Amino acid sequence: MLPSVSLLDSFQWSQFTTMLVIYLVAITAEAMSGALAAGRRNMDIFGVAVIASVTALGGGTIRDMVLGHYPISWTQHPEYIFLVIGAGLLTTLVARHMHRLKRVFLLLDAMGLIAFSLIGCNVALELGYPPVVVVISGMLTGISGGILRDVLCNQVPIVFRRELYASVSLAVCLLFQVMHTLQVEYNVSTLVCFAAGLALRLLAIRFEWSLPVFSYQQRWE
Amino acid sequence: MLPSVSLLDSFQWSQFTTMLVIYLVAITAEAMSGALAAGRRNMDIFGVAVIASVTALGGGTIRDMVLGHYPISWTQHPEYIFLVIGAGLLTTLVARHMHRLKRVFLLLDAMGLIAFSLIGCNVALELGYPPVVVVISGMLTGISGGILRDVLCNQVPIVFRRELYASVSLAVCLLFQVMHTLQVEYNVSTLVCFAAGLALRLLAIRFEWSLPVFSYQQRWE
Amino acid sequence: MLPSVSLLDSFQWSQFTTMLVIYLVAITAEAMSGALAAGRRNMDIFGVAVIASVTALGGGTIRDMVLGHYPISWTQHPEYIFLVIGAGLLTTLVARHMHRLKRVFLLLDAMGLIAFSLIGCNVALELGYPPVVVVISGMLTGISGGILRDVLCNQVPIVFRRELYASVSLAVCLLFQVMHTLQVEYNVSTLVCFAAGLALRLLAIRFEWSLPVFSYQQRWE
Numbered sequence: 001m002l003p004s005v006s007l008l009d010s011f012q013w014s015q016f017t018t019m020l021v022i023y024l025v026a027i028t029a030e031a032m033s034g035a036l037a038a039g040r041r042n043m044d045i046f047g048v049a050v051i052a053s054v055t056a057l058g059g060g061t062i063r064d065m066v067l068g069h070y071p072i073s074w075t076q077h078p079e080y081i082f083l084v085i086g087a088g089l090l091t092t093l094v095a096r097h098m099h100r101l102k103r104v105f106l107l108l109d110a111m112g113l114i115a116f117s118l119i120g121c122n123v124a125l126e127l128g129y130p131p132v133v134v135v136i137s138g139m140l141t142g143i144s145g146g147i148l149r150d151v152l153c154n155q156v157p158i159v160f161r162r163e164l165y166a167s168v169s170l171a172v173c174l175l176f177q178v179m180h181t182l183q184v185e186y187n188v189s190t191l192v193c194f195a196a197g198l199a200l201r202l203l204a205i206r207f208e209w210s211l212p213v214f215s216y217q218q219r220w221e
Numbered sequence: 222m223l224p225s226v227s228l229l230d231s232f233q234w235s236q237f238t239t240m241l242v243i244y245l246v247a248i249t250a251e252a253m254s255g256a257l258a259a260g261r262r263n264m265d266i267f268g269v270a271v272i273a274s275v276t277a278l279g280g281g282t283i284r285d286m287v288l289g290h291y292p293i294s295w296t297q298h299p300e301y302i303f304l305v306i307g308a309g310l311l312t313t314l315v316a317r318h319m320h321r322l323k324r325v326f327l328l329l330d331a332m333g334l335i336a337f338s339l340i341g342c343n344v345a346l347e348l349g350y351p352p353v354v355v356v357i358s359g360m361l362t363g364i365s366g367g368i369l370r371d372v373l374c375n376q377v378p379i380v381f382r383r384e385l386y387a388s389v390s391l392a393v394c395l396l397f398q399v400m401h402t403l404q405v406e407y408n409v410s411t412l413v414c415f416a417a418g419l420a421l422r423l424l425a426i427r428f429e430w431s432l433p434v435f436s437y438q439q440r441w442e
Numbered sequence: 443m444l445p446s447v448s449l450l451d452s453f454q455w456s457q458f459t460t461m462l463v464i465y466l467v468a469i470t471a472e473a474m475s476g477a478l479a480a481g482r483r484n485m486d487i488f489g490v491a492v493i494a495s496v497t498a499l500g501g502g503t504i505r506d507m508v509l510g511h512y513p514i515s516w517t518q519h520p521e522y523i524f525l526v527i528g529a530g531l532l533t534t535l536v537a538r539h540m541h542r543l544k545r546v547f548l549l550l551d552a553m554g555l556i557a558f559s560l561i562g563c564n565v566a567l568e569l570g571y572p573p574v575v576v577v578i579s580g581m582l583t584g585i586s587g588g589i590l591r592d593v594l595c596n597q598v599p600i601v602f603r604r605e606l607y608a609s610v611s612l613a614v615c616l617l618f619q620v621m622h623t624l625q626v627e628y629n630v631s632t633l634v635c636f637a638a639g640l641a642l643r644l645l646a647i648r649f650e651w652s653l654p655v656f657s658y659q660q661r662w663e
Contacts, residue, residue, distance in 0.1 A: 038602070039658025046609050047602025048656050061508065066282065068291030070510030071571070078574035092656040099660055129292070132299035147373070152589070154598045156375045160259070160268025167267050214269050214313040216260025218320055287503065289512030350513075353520035368594070377596045381480070381489025388488050435490050435534040437481025439541055 019190070023119065024083065026112025027056040030145055031084040033109065035091035036098070037153045045089060051149055052088025053081065059145035063120050063137050067127055106205060110168075114197040117142035117169045118190060121176045131177050138173035139166065164204035167211060172197035240411070244340065245304065247333030248277040251366055252305040254330065256312035257319070258374045266310060272370055273309025274302065280366035284341050284358055288348055327426060331389075335418040338363035338390045339411060342397045352398050359394035360387065385425035388432060393418035461632070465561065466525065468554030469498040472587055473526040475551065477533035478540070479595045487531060493591055494530025495523065501587035505562050505579050509569055548647060552610075556639040559584035559611045560632060563618045573619050580615035581608065606646035609653060614639035 034055030038048040057074045064072040074080050091098070098105065120141025124134040143159050143166045150157040159166045172193050179189035203209065255276030259269040278295045285293040295301050312319070319326065341362025345355040364380050364387045371378040380387045393414050400410035424430065476497030480490040499516045506514040516522050533540070540547065562583025566576040585601045585608045592599040601608045614635050621631035645651065 035656070036658055039656040041598050041602075042655050042657045043598075043602040044653035044655050046612070046653055047599075050602065050608070065286055065507055066293060067296070068293070072508060072510070075509070075571055075575045078572055081574055081578070092658075095656075095658050095660075129296055130299055132302055133296045136302070151372060151375075151593060152599060152602075154375065154593075154596065156262050156264075157268075157373060160262075160264040160271065160373075166271070170267070211265035211267055213263050213265050214256070214260040214316075215263045216257055216313075216316050218316075286507055287514060288517070289514070350517055351520055353523055354517045357523070372593060372596075375596065377483050377485075378489075378594060381483075381485040381492065381594075387492070391488070432486035432488055434484050434486050435477070435481040435537075436484045437478055437534075437537050439537075 019115065019119070022111055022115040024080075025108055026115045027080060027084050028087045029105065029108035029112045030056040030059075031087035032091045032098075032105070033146070034149050035088040036095065037149050038088075039092065039095060041153050045092060048092055049085045049088050051152055052091070053084050054152060055145045055149040056084040056087075057081070057145070058148040059116055059141045059143065060120070062144045062148070063123065063140040066140060067124060067129065067133075067137060069123060069127060107202075110198055110201040110205075113142050113165070113169055113201065114172050114194055116145075117172045117197070118176060118193055121173050121180075125180065131181070134177050134180075135170070135173040138176065139169045142166070142169035142173075161213075163208050163210040164201065168197055168201045168204065171200060240336065240340070243332055243336040243415075245301075246329055247336045248301060248305050249308045250326065250329035250333045251277040251280075252308035253312045253319075253326070254367070255370050256309040257316065258370050259309075260313065260316060262374050266313060269309050269313055270306045272373055273312070274305050275373060276366045276370040277305040277308075278302070278366070279369040280337055280362045280364065281341070283365045283369075284344065284361045287361060288345060288350065288354075288358060290344060290348060328423075331419055331422040331426075334363050334386070334390055334422065335393050335415055337366075338393045338418070339397060339414060342394050342401075346401065352402070355398050355401075356391070356394040359397065360390045363387070363390035363394075382434075384429050384431040385422065389418055389422045389425065392421060461557065461561070464553055464557040466522075467550055468557045469522060469526050470529045471547065471550035471554045472498040472501075473529035474533045474540075474547070475588070476591050477530040478537065479591050480530075481534065481537060483595050487534060490534055491527045491530050493594060494533070495526050496594060497587045497591040498526040498529075499523070499587070500590040501558055501583045501585065502562070504586045504590070505565065505582040508582060509566060509571065509575075509579060511565060511569060549644075552640055552643040552647075555584050555607070555611055555643065556614050556636055558587075559614045559639070560618060560635060563615050563622075567622065573623070576619050576622075577612070577615040580618065581611045584608070584611035584615075603655075605650050605652040606643065610639055610643045610646065613642060 031052040034052040035048050037055070038051040041047075043051065057080065060073055064070065117138040119138075121134050121138035123141075124137035129137065146159050147157040150159075175196060176189060176193045179192065184192075252273040255273040256269050258276070259272040262268075264272065278301065281294055285291065338359040340359075342355050342359035344362075345358035350358065367380050368378040371380075396417060397410060397414045400413065405413075473494040476494040477490050479497070480493040483489075485493065499522065502515055506512065559580040561580075563576050563580035565583075566579035571579065588601050589599040592601075617638060618631060618635045621634065626634075
């Protein structure tokens with residue numbers, strides 16, 4: 001999920017620390033969204049912990065399984081597991097006040113989406129996969145945790161229907177891949193992708209941008 | 222998903238080309254069925270592209286993850302990804318006319334089911350798995366894309382309830398495994414399995430053959 | 443799913459045989475619960491066989507895929523596949539009488555849950571994963587077959603809502619890990635965990651113990 005420690009040498013500590021902090025914010029925000037979804041299904045606190053964990057760490061898990069990237073990142077970082085379970089359980093205590101933090105939550109969630117996407121691109125790049133797979137790896141990391149959450153809560157994944165969300169992940173991954181091809185320096189491209197992605201997501205929320213919907217109700221199969 | 226290029230030398234080019242064409246038809250047909258399912262859930266075009274891709278490439282992905290067959294086939298063939306996304310998006314444009322092509326669609330879908338099944342058997346055979354796993358690998362490839370599609374669209378997988386469909390995959394895989402054990406020449410067994418499977422599926426559609434249903438409504442657990 | 447044959451030398455045959463018998467009871471009980479769930483959705487007998495197999499063998503499959511433990515256990519034991527398919531199909535014949543066996547079924551199911559959990563812990567231990575992953579591996583093996591069953595049957599997984607069930611798996615895995623850390627002899631710790639887990643589960647059923655539920659109905663996201 002995170003750039004591995006071996007990467008540490010190849011770029012600045014401050015850059016690494018920044019991405020780590022954003023990553024930790026990201027899994028915390030995702031865990032909280034998982035806990036709220038579990039609460040909507042009246043799950044017990046065990047279910048809350050599971051859904052929180054799956055939402056936060058499931059995207060990276062699916063990415064690693066698809067890319068054959070073992071050991072899967074969180075298995076080497078038990079502290080992440082405690083963090084997301086803790087965030088999930090804490091959410092059950094503060095949930096009644098969370099609507100007041102709606103804007104903060106949406107901001108954290110947007111930062112998480114973009115951080116996940118960039119990390120996913122990096123993992124595939126390091127493993128030498130072709131550009132299309134780099135983009136897909138970023139998107140898998142960004143959105144499949146939320147898809148797993150919705151499948152386990154028995155609803156159609158919201159990412160396929162909400163205002164620009166998954167598309168932000170796609171845009172970020174494409175931009176990152178293009179800048180990589182153009183050999184833009186890593187720190188620069190990360191910063192540009194992050195800023196562009198965040199702006200796009202926040203604008204999409206503000207102006208309720210969404211993609212065209214495909215409705216098809218005929219039954220003939 | 223496809224016999225790898227290294228196989229190319231070991232059997233005739235024409236045979237390989239034929240299977241490739243059928244495979245491409247198969248993933249296109251599967252992608253279209255995914256797009257229609259997404260349309261029934263009023264997804265946006267991003268959701269359509271994802272469901273189309275998952276339906277077309279998900280079966281092979283699950284097979285490869287279960288068999289530990291890395292890298293997963295589509296990661297080495299970006300062109301397949303563009304094909305299935307293109308097919309999914311195109312479907313949104315022509316959907317209103319598709320009921321007129323019902324028979325063509327069902328034929329392509331049947332060819333796809335059988336091609337997927339045979340390819341899945343081949344992958345497990347090459348990896349040296351025992352006969353039962355060869356059959357399961359064929360079926361995983363044949364039907365699990367459709368299962369993923371239905372899970373993501375929040376409905377009970379249709380393959381568990383429709384007229385003979387998954388059973389056709391099972392029959393094809395069993396026949397293929399038996400002919401392999403009897404050392405029937407590969408081209409011959411592929412042809413026989415394909416013809417027998419297609420006949421079985423088309424007869425099942427024509428005469429609405431189906432398996433006995435198990436209904437159980439008691440609640441005591 | 444099972445301790446591999448190479449383990450055979452390192453502890454007593456009788457111990458191994460006991461765990462094998464319990465494991466076989468476990469996958470049979472899980473297959474039966476899968477078949478009943480399929481029956482509640484009016485699936486055909488093919489669907490019954492698939493849901494039975496996925497419920498019984500899916501937990502170990504997910505664990506092996508997450509841990510990168512290839513080949514996945516059941517691919518090396520075709521006899522397990524026949525057992526679970528047989529158990530699933532047999533269930534369709536005897537289902538109308540099963541409510542009379544409710545207590546037996548719950549006992550077998552509890553034994554299965556605990557056996558799965560202990561086996562899952564062992565697999566992760568052997569692969570050298572850290573303690574947190576050992577516990578998660580046990581729980582994945584114990585409960586994810588049932589989660590897959592419920593997702594394929596299009597319902598919110600029951601393990602997140604029922605009286606203490608998944609929590610029993612967690613307790614057993616934690617106890618096992620603690621005893622391993624304290625270097626308690628393997629046979630002793632297995633026996634203690636098994637007895638404690640079974641007692642906890644049966645008490646939970648008897649007194650309808652359950653975890654606090656988190657209900658959250660606000661919609662603001």
